[in-house]
Amino acid sequence: MQLVKVGLCAFGMSGKVFHAPFLKEHPGFFMSAVVERSKEESKSRYPETVIYRSVKEMLQHSDIELVVVNTPVQTHFEYVKMALEAGKNVIVEKPFTVNVAEAKELVKLAAEKNLFLSVYQNRRFDRDYLQVQKVLNEGKLGNIKEAEIRFDRFRIEPSAKEHKENPQLKGSGALHDLGSHLIDQATQLFGFPEKLFADVFPMKGSAFANDYFEILLYYKNGLRVRLKSSVFSKEAHYAYILHGDKGSFLQERTDDQENELVSGAIPTFNEDWMKPLNNPDGILNYLKENSGSERILTSSEPGNYMNYYQEIYEHIVFGYPLPSPGSEIIQNMKIIEAALESSKEGKIVYFADQ
Incomplete structure (x- = not known):
C-alpha cells in the first residue's frame, strides 16, 4: 500500500481532533511531521512524529508530500502559498482564506505547480x-x-x-x-x-x-x-x-x-x-x-470524517476526484x-x- 507522508502545521484542537487521529488510523497515511512552537504535546500519542518549531522549518527539513494547514485563517494564505512553493500538496482547514482574492491566487499557484489544494469541508x-x-x-x-x-x-x-x-x-x-x-x-x-x-x-x-x-x-x-x-x-x-x-x-x-x-x-x-x-x-x-x-x-x-481522508488518498493513488477542491470553494468565499x-x-x- 502506498504510504503518503503528511505534515501537520499545528497541534491545537483542530490537529488533535480533526486530523491527527484520522492520519494515524488510516493505513495509507503517515504523520511524519508536526509543528508545535513551544510544546511537545504530540509526543505521547505520536512518538514517531518529528516535531518542528515552525512551518518554514518543517517544509525545509521534512520529506513530506502533503501538508495540512490547520492554523488560524489569518495565516492560511501565507502557509498554503509557502507549502505550494515548496512543492507540497495541501489540505487547508476551512475557512479557505479571508477573502476571494487570496483564494484565487492560491488556486492559480496550485495549478501552475501541478499540485492539489483541497479545503477540509468535513x-x-x-x-x-x-x-x-x-x-x-x-x-x-x-x-x-x-x-x-x-x-x-x-x-x-x-x-x-x-x-x-x-x-x-x-x-x-x-x-x-x-x-x-x-x-x-x-x-x-x-x-x-x-x-x-x-x-x-x-x-x-x-x-x-x-x-x-x-x-x-x-x-x-x-x-x-x-x-x-x-x-x-x-x-x-x-x-x-x-x-x-x-x-x-x-x-x-x-x-x-x-x-x-x-x-x-x-x-x-x-x-x-x-x-x-x-x-x-x-x-x-x-x-x-x-x-x-x-x-x-x-x-x-x-x-464519518474518515471518508474525507479516504477520498484524498484515492485521489493521490488512483486519480479519483479531489474532495472539495480549492477552485470549488472559491464560490463559497x-x-x-x-x-x-x-x-x-x-x-x-x-x-x-x-
Missing part, C-alpha cells in the same frame, strides 16, 4: 447533512421551494481564541467560521445563487467579531434558501428545514463526531465507532403518488464576501458572473 460527512442529501435525492419533496440551514449555539461568553473573536482581524467571526459550513452545504445541495441579502453583526457587542448572521440566497428558479447562526440559542431548532411542492422534511443536527473525538474516541473506517441514535432525528411528511399523504419519523445513518457587503450596505448583492 461537515459534508455529517450524518444529518447526508440524510438531507438522501431525502432530496429520493425526490419525495418534489420541487424545493424553500429551505433553511442553521447552526445555533448558546455561548454567551467569548472564547479565548483571538483569531475568531477580534473584530480587527480579517476573517474573524461566525460568518467565516460556521458560515463556511452552511454556505458549502447550501451550494452542494442547491447550487450557486443569483443574489443574496444578509444581516451580519456581533450580538455580544462591538468589541467582538460577528457572532450572528442570516443570509437569504435567491435562485433563478424561485427557490429561497436561508442560512442562519446565533450564539444566543438556548433551545435547539431544526438544523435543516425543506419545503417542496410535494412535502416537507425537518432534520435535527445530530452528528456527534466532534464530541466523540474530543472525548478521545478512535475513528475507524466503519461507522460503528459512533454511538447509535436513541430516537428518530427527522420528520418526513409528503404526498403519496396515489392518494393521501404519509408522515414518518426518520433516523439518519452515521457519518464569494458568498461570504457578498454577505459582508450586503450587511454593511443594507442591499441585495447580485452575482454578475453567474
